[in-house]
Amino acid sequence: MGPFIGVWLDRWNRKLTMIVSDSVIAFSSLVLGAYYLWGEPSLWVVYAILFIRSIASSFHAPSFQAAIPLIAPEEQLTRVAGWNQLVFSASSVLGPALGIAVYSATSLGTVLLLDVVGALIANLMLLLVNIHQPKPEIMPTSSFRREFTLGWKAFLSEKSIVTITIAMAIFSVVFMPLAMLFPLMTLSHFGRGGYSASLIEAVFGIGMILGGTLLSVLASKWKDSTYMSLSLVAIGLACVLSGVLGSDAFLAFIVLSFLMGAAAPLFNGPYMAMIQKSYEPEILGRVLSFVTSIGLLSSPIGLALAGPVADRFGVQVWFFWSGIVVALIGIFIFVKFYDTGKEK
Numbered sequence: 001m002g003p004f005i006g007v008w009l010d011r012w013n014r015k016l017t018m019i020v021s022d023s024v025i026a027f028s029s030l031v032l033g034a035y036y037l038w039g040e041p042s043l044w045v046v047y048a049i050l051f052i053r054s055i056a057s058s059f060h061a062p063s064f065q066a067a068i069p070l071i072a073p074e075e076q077l078t079r080v081a082g083w084n085q086l087v088f089s090a091s092s093v094l095g096p097a098l099g100i101a102v103y104s105a106t107s108l109g110t111v112l113l114l115d116v117v118g119a120l121i122a123n124l125m126l127l128l129v130n131i132h133q134p135k136p137e138i139m140p141t142s143s144f145r146r147e148f149t150l151g152w153k154a155f156l157s158e159k160s161i162v163t164i165t166i167a168m169a170i171f172s173v174v175f176m177p178l179a180m181l182f183p184l185m186t187l188s189h190f191g192r193g194g195y196s197a198s199l200i201e202a203v204f205g206i207g208m209i210l211g212g213t214l215l216s217v218l219a220s221k222w223k224d225s226t227y228m229s230l231s232l233v234a235i236g237l238a239c240v241l242s243g244v245l246g247s248d249a250f251l252a253f254i255v256l257s258f259l260m261g262a263a264a265p266l267f268n269g270p271y272m273a274m275i276q277k278s279y280e281p282e283i284l285g286r287v288l289s290f291v292t293s294i295g296l297l298s299s300p301i302g303l304a305l306a307g308p309v310a311d312r313f314g315v316q317v318w319f320f321w322s323g324i325v326v327a328l329i330g331i332f333i334f335v336k337f338y339d340t341g342k343e344k
Contacts, residue, residue, distance in 0.1 A: 002058055002293030007147045009059070009285030014067040015131045019123045021060035026119030028052045033112030062288035069276045069284065070131050077276050078224055081269030082216030089208030089265065134281035151286025158278045163336065164228065164271060165291055167329050171232065171267075172298035174322035177306030178239070182257070185242070185315045190250045200257050207261025214262070215269045224270035229334035231266035234259060236327025243320025 009017060028049045035041035072080045103111050156162060182204070183197040190196070215227065238256040245252055279287050310318050 001055060002289055002296060004144075004148065004289070005058055006062060006151055006286030006289030007144055009063055009066060009289065010147070010151070010282060013133050014063045014070070014285070015126055015129070015133075017063040018060055018067070019126055021056045021063065022119040022122050022126075024056040025053050025060070026116045028056070029112045029115035029119075033109040033116070036107065036109035036112065058289075058292075062285055062292055065272060065276070065288050066281070066284040067131050069281055070134065071129070074277055076219075078227075078270055078273040079216050079219035081273045082212050082214070082219055082265065084212075084272075085265035085269045086209060086212030086216060089205060089212050089261075093202060093205035093209065148286070151283055152290065154279060154283045155287045155290050160225075160337065161275060161278050161287075164225070164274065164333065165294060167333055168271060168291075169294050169298045171326055171329055172295050173302040173305070174325045175235065175239075175302070176299040177302045177318065178322065180303065181306065181310060181315050181318060184310065185253070185319065186250075189245075189314070189316060190247055190253065192250060196250065200254065203254055203258045204261035207258040208264055211262040211265035212269070215265050223337070224274045225333055225337035227266045227270040229330045229337075231263045232330025232333065233327050234263040234330075235267075236323045236325070236330060238263070239319050239323025239326060241323075243316045243318075243323060245316075 032041065032046065032049045035045060068080060068084075069077065099111050099114070102114060182200055186192045186197040186200055187194075238260045242253055242256050245256075275287060275291060276284065306318050
């Protein structure tokens with residue numbers, strides 16, 4: 001549904017869309033949590049609820065990003081993106097830790113009920129925020145197909161965004177599988193256990209927190225494309241070095257994982273800020289839905305490729321060659337946008 005959701009997002013009130021989406025996610029968690037508290041849900045119930053949550057999430061994420069330019073001034077969008085990356089990274093580290101603690105002390109049903117509490121708090125915060133809904137650029141009676149086509153043409157009109165989105169898609173294909181390969185690298189190559197695999201995940205998350213903090217502080221120093229190229233080159237070099245480490249160099253892998261985590265927000269934040277600066281608010285929902293869908297499609301493609309490669313040649317081979325590709329993408333972005341004046 002991703003590519004088509006943007007049409008509705010640009011028609012509807014973005015604040016209300018976020019509240020309804022969060023409420024649907026919370027209600028689905030409430031239903032599943034009740035199942036686990038009073039019994040064992042069948043598999044089809046779990047699948048159905050995951051499907052509903054997925055649809056609601058696909059409305060919430062672009063609505064959130066499309067609402068930010070309606071609140072923050074344009075010159076502060078990169079800084080806001082840094083804070084957003086910081087909060088997201090902190091949640092990625094603290095959320096699972098809280099979930100494990102609650103699950104260990106109670107049950108899975110109680111963990112799911114935490115989602116309901118989180119949604120209530122989020123919706124309360126949204127009610128306190130004033131978001132000025134942009135006026136639609138065409139009449140509300142316009143056809144869905146026409147609005148979808150206008151959104152697609154608007155996305156293609158900004159050549160710099162199209163170029164970086166293609167680069168983002170290639171980056172996602174080669175880098176996203178590493179999230180699955182990190183534990184395999186720890187367990188198979190370094191011969192470590194589950195504790196060490198968890199340590200790598202935690203170090204990566206802490207690095208992301210630091211990276212988001214740095215972006216929020218240094219946002220106005222360079223162009224957005226400069227941060228993105230620096231991020232990709234740093235991630236690429238860290239992956240290449242990880243791909244040549246010996247089996248006794250686990251400490252070095254910890255350091256490299258931290259560097260990869262710290263560099264990631266320097267790409268994600270400025271990329272989103274560039275999109276928010278490049279399009280008018282009334283078309284932004286459609287553009288973000290296109291971009292989000294491209295990124296989501298790239299991940300399973302990467303996983304489909306990485307699995308057989310890692311199985312046949314070893315996980316280090318994917319680390320090494322994905323690092324080469326990512327570093328080359330970073331160099332390309334730097335050369336492409338260096339003093340071109342095309343970036344907003």
